[in-house]
Amino acid sequence: MCEPQHGSNLIWTVVTGGSKLSFWRMSAVSLMQSDEFRSRVQEWVRSIEERTNYHSLDLGNGTIIEGVISVDALRSRLHDLEVPESLEGRRVLDVGAASGWNSFELERRGAEVVAIDCVAYEEFRYASSLLNSTVDYRMVDVDEISPELLGTFDIVLFLGVLYHLRHPLLALEKLCAVTREVAFVESFVTDSLMSPSGQTSMEFYEIDELGGQIDNWFGPTTACLVALCRSAGFATVQLQYSQGGRAGLICRRKWEAAPSAPEETAPHLISAVNNRTNQSTFHRGLDEYICLYFRFDNPLRRQDLLIEVSGYGIAPLTVTSHSPGEWQANSKLPPGLTIGEHSVRIRTVRSMFSGSYTVQMLESASSADPLVFRSASVLSAEPVELFRVVNSKDETSVFQGHRAERLSAFFTTAEKHLKQHTVLTECAGTPIDIELVIELGGGTWQINAKLPRSLRAGFHTVRVRTANSDYSEARIIQIQEPMT
Numbered sequence: 325m326c327e328p329q330h331g332s333n334l335i336w337t338v339v340t341g342g343s344k345l346s347f348w349r350m351s352a353v354s355l356m357q358s359d360e361f362r363s364r365v366q367e368w369v370r371s372i373e374e375r376t377n378y379h380s381l382d383l384g385n386g387t388i389i390e391g392v393i394s395v396d397a398l399r400s401r402l403h404d405l406e407v408p409e410s411l412e413g414r415r416v417l418d419v420g421a422a423s424g425w426n427s428f429e430l431e432r433r434g435a436e437v438v439a440i441d442c443v444a445y446e447e448f449r450y451a452s453s454l455l456n457s458t459v460d461y462r463m464v465d466v467d468e469i470s471p472e473l474l475g476t477f478d479i480v481l482f483l484g485v486l487y488h489l490r491h492p493l494l495a496l497e498k499l500c501a502v503t504r505e506v507a508f509v510e511s512f513v514t515d516s517l518m519s520p521s522g523q524t525s526m527e528f529y530e531i532d533e534l535g536g537q538i539d540n541w542f543g544p545t546t547a548c549l550v551a552l553c554r555s556a557g558f559a560t561v562q563l564q565y566s567q568g569g570r571a572g573l574i575c576r577r578k579w580e581a582a583p584s585a586p587e588e589t590a591p592h593l594i595s596a597v598n599n600r601t602n603q604s605t606f607h608r609g610l611d612e613y614i615c616l617y618f619r620f621d622n623p624l625r626r627q628d629l630l631i632e633v634s635g636y637g638i639a640p641l642t643v644t645s646h647s648p649g650e651w652q653a654n655s656k657l658p659p660g661l662t663i664g665e666h667s668v669r670i671r672t673v674r675s676m677f678s679g680s681y682t683v684q685m686l687e688s689a690s691s692a693d694p695l696v697f698r699s700a701s702v703l704s705a706e707p708v709e710l711f712r713v714v715n716s717k718d719e720t721s722v723f724q725g726h727r728a729e730r731l732s733a734f735f736t737t738a739e740k741h742l743k744q745h746t747v748l749t750e751c752a753g754t755p756i757d758i759e760l761v762i763e764l765g766g767g768t769w770q771i772n773a774k775l776p777r778s779l780r781a782g783f784h785t786v787r788v789r790t791a792n793s794d795y796s797e798a799r800i801i802q803i804q805e806p807m808t
Contacts, residue, residue: 379423411435420485496556501660520546559637602759710796725805
């Protein structure tokens with residue numbers, strides 16, 4: 325696709341061999357429908373097919389192998405994106421490496437570079453041999469990108485690739501999963517010939533509507549490109565430029581450091597659970613969301629809450645208050661989490677982080693270990709003090725038989741680190757499944773459980789025990805209608 329001429333006042337420049345064609349202030353639609361634009365793009369494509377290099381290549385001794393894009397334009401793009409000059413000790417992935425100028429330049433800056441593309445560029449291998457390069461050059465499609473295949477990287481370059489992909493959001497999620505710190509994303513956009521429109525939309529090109537190329541699939545607006553990167557899992561997305569039909573972004577995986585002099589008390593994180601199961605287990609590859617329940621006494625906007633999972637930031641999708649000081653936030657989990665346990669914590673833009681809550685990532689839903697209660701052979705703890713049992717919907721002790729109702733039981737105990745499989749609740753003498761165990765603080769706990777459908781209308785006893793203690797005293801609930 326066409327490349328920008330950074331640092332010039334041109335709106336768009338198509339570079340073809342040694343010639344240039346400038347398109348001035350035209351709308352995106354008129355530009356793409358222009359016969360002249362289409363013919364110039366096709367001429368540019370033919371020049372590459374005739375073995376004109378895509379990138380110009382600087383061999384470092386004053387010798388430059390000329391290509392479609394000049395060294396100055398390539399260098400200017402890295403400058404505009406604020407790619408660091410020194411990359412000593414950093415591991416870098418160059419996605420869509422093409423002729424390799426970016427890969428060799430970042431290696432020159434001290435990085436350990438992995439370069440991938442879906443096809444082999446002859447000039448890449450030729451320049452690599454002349455430069456005595458150690459860049460790890462691989463044929464890998466964007467659809468194949470994963471931490472298992474490539475590992476993870478401090479820095480990722482994703483320049484001029486997105487609009488060539490049939491699944492752009494999925495591609496950005498894969499990109500995020502292998503990024504430890506920052507990804508630099510550059511793409512064609514539809515709305516920056518004059519100035520960004522602010523609209524969050526994306527055009528789809530079924531065949532060759534964009535420049536006569538069949539591998540151009542999508543054209544996002546600038547705002548859409550930014551939103552896609554945020555939705556893919558990057559904590560912050562900074563727009564560097566949008567001009568000449570191109571936009572460049574800096575996408576970071578971590579929040580800025582918490583304030584040294586916080587203006588607010590940190591939120592109190594109560595629990596973090598799967599939106600589908602109400603349990604603290606999640607499954608790789610599924611479209612699950614994390615629900616966070618927390619206490620916070622001040623007013624709170626969605627953009628003021630920062631979520632962190634094992635060091636990676638993720639923005640909330642919703643933040644709502646159910647009652648004064650009681651809050652819920654929903655978000656996706658950051659891409660690339662490994663199998664095992666992960667620490668979740670939250671803060672506001674003006675506070676330090678909360679305490680942490682542990683969740684677990686599993687390979688699949690079928691790989692979950694059954695949460696089976698097993699009593700200790702010797703009961704070493706005093707029975708819990710069960711002081712309240714209510715319907716989660718209306719906080720009364722009466723159950724109407726609605727599917728959404730949950731039994732919420734509140735108790736105190738000196739025990740620590742209670743989990744679903746170390747607490748048991750029974751109703752009318754029958755054990756019932758616990759969905760959620762919450763530490764409220766000060767030795768107070770809450771459990772939520774779903775009542776079985778087999779319970780008949782009438783009054784029933786509820787008791788709670790732990791693996792190390794016997795049952796509590798009973799509390800009474802009333803079921804007016806059987807569970808439906």
